[in-house]
Amino acid sequence: MLDVVFITATIGFFVIALAYVYACEKLRGGRDER
């Protein structure tokens, strides 16, 4: 049972991390070349 919990938690964490990448890029707002 705990195996399922930990594997899900691991995958869940990395999905959040991928969303964090997207959020950081979104925050940048596509601004270029100053």
Place this chain on the structure above:
Amino acid sequence: MTLNGWLQIFFFFALILLVTKPLGLFMTRVFNGERTFLDPVLRPIERLIYTLTRVDAGKEMRWTEYAVAMLLFSAVSMLVLYLLQRTQGVLPFNPQHLPGVDSAGSTGSSFNTASSFTTNTNWQSYVPEVTMSYLTQMAGLAYHNFMSAATGIALAIAFIRGIARRETQTIGNFWVDLTRATLWVLLPFCLVGSLVLVSQGVVQNLRPYDSAQMVDAPSTQLIAQGPVASQEFIKQWGTNGGGFFNANSAHPFENPTPLTNLIALFSIFAISAGLTYTLGRMTGSQKHGWAVWSAMAVLCLAGVLVAYASEARGNPLLTGTDQTGGNMEGKEVRFGIANSALFATVTTDASCGAVNAMHDSFTPLGGMIPLANIMLSEVVFGGVGAGLYGVLIFIVLSVFIAGLMVGRTPEYLGKKIESYDVKMAMLVVLVFPLTILLLTAISAVSPSFGTSQLNNPGPHGLSEMLYAFTSGTGNNGSAFAGISANTLWYNTTIGMAMLVGRFMMIIPMLAIAGNLVRKKIVPPSLGTFPVTTPLFSTLLVSVIVIVGALTFFPVLSLGPIVEELMF
């Protein structure tokens, strides 16, 4: 303190100074794709790896692509290590017939270890010699020792490219950087280093454990052994820190002689020191690289001074007894006070976490130094790669503060530092204390699962708990000891803290690199704050200390500082 002790400490610093330029130059050539003396052997292997994995080495990545590749690689590696531990009981290279890790499935130890080795932390809540099969040690843990270190180096190089390049979109190719870091920077040195360790008495075999008849009792002692040397050198070279044995570098099979101890100390700092030279070389400002090196050296020396003085003074509670050798509790006689204090400082300046003495047995102030070093985000040379990209975040903050002082837009090596860069830097800086303090606070007020696992009451108990979460979040991995952390609560929370402390700090850092790489180079003017002077080094040291001190001073006051005052 003795003259002999200080001579050994300065000899170590001289070695690090000497290796900085050649290793930094070597890494510059490796990551610029230039020719090195290892190319005739390694270039065909590199090409074969790209062919087998279908990697297009010529394709450059934006920071988002670089981050996604790194995250997916880490996620898969972590899941494989988790499954390897759980199934080791039915897999080969298991002469002791050890069952799967956490075979009862109740402590979360497998998750903790998978997270720990993926994040270059190597926190060990288990006793390795009675938990891990040789297969898990070699194919699981040693693999991660290489890959997590290579990932750190790759990220540091990506950040340097973000500073060095101008008006472009890309910061390199993660797969190429990972491969080159492994093949050129890690494997050859580890091959030679492991053989040197074997010559000094570090064991390397695949035999079952030996059984020895005790001299003074009618019983036998099991003598654990295994493929130790091959994991021992990368343990330090890659600032991993996870020991083959529970006693880590205090164990005579891991660190048998003063020479192996010096090799360990040297290899913990070598790559990180070299990367400061690489920073200067790749950005075209060699003086800046040395300015960063100087700031790191000052912070390291300050830590060694306090730790050595505290331990040499002896235990104040034992006043009246002969303590001419200093506080030797928890230390190895073959290393003594100077090399124990130096090791504790170096292993926590870097994110290594190997220990040759028990930090829990240090005096309060001596034990506070390892703790404080991790709290400064391990940027004093730091973990391989992680130390450099960590200090670059502090540099962004330093030039921002300098810009505020003179009322000009802050610049760093010709790149304007703007609000987005500072916001991302603050995300990196804030996630670290938030995780540590929140989890320590919850544990401190939870007798059933938090404080019940402590071996000491009062301030020392708080230090034990604080150290565990600091070590985990800081991806250090050293243990203060004195806490039974192999429980579901600690394994789960420290496991998550390690993931947060690694990846949630890397992502904003890469975002800064991705933003800087797009910018034009602004010619220096009279208002530009120079980043090549002693003034810059001083400001950098001040920012690192102030950020660390302001954030953690309250909790340090309740732990080691109040314990020192109670004497």
